[in-house]
Amino acid sequence: MIRFEDVVKKFGDTTVLEGLSFAVERGERVTLIGPSGSGKTTILRLLMTLEHLTDGFIYVDGDPLTHELRGGKRVERRPKDVTRIRRRIGMVFQQFNLFPNMTVIDNITEAPVHVLGQSREEARQRAHALLDQVGLKHRAGAHPMELSGGQQQRVAIARALAMDPEVLLLDEVTSALDPELVNDVLEVLREVARTTDITMLIVTHEMQFARDVSNRVLMFDHGHILEEAAPDVMFTSPEHERTRQFLQAIL
Amino acid sequence: MSFDWEFALQILPDLLEAFVRITLLVTVVGSLTAAVLGLVWAIGLRSLPAWVGRPLSFVLDFIRMTPLPIQLLFVYYTFNNLSALSVGIIVIGVHYSTYMAESYRAGIESIRKGQWEAATALSLPPHRTWRAVILPQALRATLPSLGNWAIAMFKDTPFLIVIAVPELVTEAKEIGGRTFSYVEPFTLAGLIFLVASYPTAVLMRKLENRLAY
Numbered sequence: 001m002i003r004f005e006d007v008v009k010k011f012g013d014t015t016v017l018e019g020l021s022f023a024v025e026r027g028e029r030v031t032l033i034g035p036s037g038s039g040k041t042t043i044l045r046l047l048m049t050l051e052h053l054t055d056g057f058i059y060v061d062g063d064p065l066t067h068e069l070r071g072g073k074r075v076e077r078r079p080k081d082v083t084r085i086r087r088r089i090g091m092v093f094q095q096f097n098l099f100p101n102m103t104v105i106d107n108i109t110e111a112p113v114h115v116l117g118q119s120r121e122e123a124r125q126r127a128h129a130l131l132d133q134v135g136l137k138h139r140a141g142a143h144p145m146e147l148s149g150g151q152q153q154r155v156a157i158a159r160a161l162a163m164d165p166e167v168l169l170l171d172e173v174t175s176a177l178d179p180e181l182v183n184d185v186l187e188v189l190r191e192v193a194r195t196t197d198i199t200m201l202i203v204t205h206e207m208q209f210a211r212d213v214s215n216r217v218l219m220f221d222h223g224h225i226l227e228e229a230a231p232d233v234m235f236t237s238p239e240h241e242r243t244r245q246f247l248q249a250i251l
Numbered sequence: 252m253s254f255d256w257e258f259a260l261q262i263l264p265d266l267l268e269a270f271v272r273i274t275l276l277v278t279v280v281g282s283l284t285a286a287v288l289g290l291v292w293a294i295g296l297r298s299l300p301a302w303v304g305r306p307l308s309f310v311l312d313f314i315r316m317t318p319l320p321i322q323l324l325f326v327y328y329t330f331n332n333l334s335a336l337s338v339g340i341i342v343i344g345v346h347y348s349t350y351m352a353e354s355y356r357a358g359i360e361s362i363r364k365g366q367w368e369a370a371t372a373l374s375l376p377p378h379r380t381w382r383a384v385i386l387p388q389a390l391r392a393t394l395p396s397l398g399n400w401a402i403a404m405f406k407d408t409p410f411l412i413v414i415a416v417p418e419l420v421t422e423a424k425e426i427g428g429r430t431f432s433y434v435e436p437f438t439l440a441g442l443i444f445l446v447a448s449y450p451t452a453v454l455m456r457k458l459e460n461r462l463a464y
């Protein structure tokens with residue numbers, strides 16, 4: 001479903017990713033772990049086209065996302081193509097990033113109406129169903145600022161799901177939340193994982209959650225995959241000392 | 252030097268007529284022009300490629316940094332098929348659009364990066380990102396300053412005297428020339444400006460509240 005091929009990402013003179021390659025199968029749930037600055041966020045942001053890819057290729061279902069080979073040369077894809085492919089990917093942010101000028105329901109229906117071309121009625125019905133699913137049926141008319149962080153994040157999840165993404169990117173979606181609000185959000189995501197076959201790339205420090213939902217854990221260090229394993233293996237008997245230290249530090 | 256109340260009362264209708272028919276007209280149409288053009292400049296500067304954006308930015312700086320009376324005279328004598336009034340409205344509108352563009356720009360820059368990123372993550376097309384996400388938030392921050400520019404423009408309308416548009420102060424000067432009494436017409440003109448500025452400020456405040464969410 002997702003394939004990184006020799007991906008290079010530089011910010012000015014700092015190289016964050018240097019020839020990273022890995023693949024994620026359709027329906028797979030992959031958790032990315034690793035010390036701060038190891039490049040986890042950068043990987044998700046590249047997939048969401050929020051960062052410019054310095055070199056290499058990213059494929060979504062075999063379709064190159066931002067750059068492709070044409071006549072043996074690496075060229076940028078046309079914005080129209082990028083948009084078409086990007087539409088299959090959704091993202092939930094650490095800071096929620098809801099639109100404060102819109103009500104909850106408008107936040108959710110905006111893209112389905114104006115990107116997918118759904119009728120307003122159709123989009124509203126779906127939005128209400130999604131709000132029900134995230135436990136916020138009664139807050140459809142509220143503005144984001146009237147909601148707690150945990151509620152905002154659940155709206156953000158509903159907003160992403162309303163686009164029917166094939167791939168969902170979750171970047172530390174609970175780390176901006178007060179501890180008592182974390183579980184509601186994780187419970188919603190567990191439910192999504194249980195009831196859909198959406199491919200997920202997850203960056204999280206919630207190891208129990210990672211264990212529950214993911215099929216595979218990738219341990220990153222300085223932009224490279226240090227090791228990968230099924231969650232129970234990774235969290236109980238990692239191969240590398242570095243992974244052991246890292247896990248000890250966060251648990 | 253004494254103030255002749257009777258004379259003042261006698262010239263008031265003429266002054267008010269000049270005020271309503273010219274000064275207000277120029278201010279309202281000029282402000283709308285400036286508000287629309289300013290927005291166009293601000294969005295353009297952000298979205299256009301550098302080879303168009305740079306020259307545009309230079310032209311805007313140029314207009315902002317040269318005096319309004321010179322621009323009025325220049326346009327008036329260059330395009331002599333245009334009436335003085337249309338030149339006045341266009342020039343004052345364009346002049347103030349360059350200031351308003353700066354205000355819009357500040358408002359747009361005050362929007363957090365996460366808003367743009369959420370719009371990208373939802374694949375919103377640029378026109379929806381601007382219309383539904385960025386501008387409603389940016390305008391809230393920009394509106395008070397647009398109102399201030401509109402009031403500044405209002406107070407700059409007497410410059411239209413240089414191309415002989417019969418606005419309030421031109422009219423006052425004419426009455427003075429006719430009657431050799433300058434105190435009453437100019438005092439009244441000043442008072443009219445003062446009295447009109449206040450409700451404008453109140454109106455702006457109201458509009459601002461309407462945009463709140």
Ligand SMILES: Nc1ncnc2c1ncn2[C@@H]1O[C@H](COP(=O)(O)OP(=O)(O)OP(=O)(O)O)[C@@H](O)[C@H]1O
Pocket residue numbers: 011014016034035036037038039040041042043
């Ligand atoms: N916009 C940017 N400009 C410059 N450097 C950046 C930028 N974004 C990220 N970096 C650098 O890239 C490296 C990887 O950052 P990234 O955010 O991907 O790490 P991370 O694994 O998500 O870390 P954390 O666990 O702290 O979120 C870091 O060294 C960071 O300083």
Ligand SMILES: [Mg+2]
Pocket residue numbers: 040041042
């Ligand atoms: Mg990060």
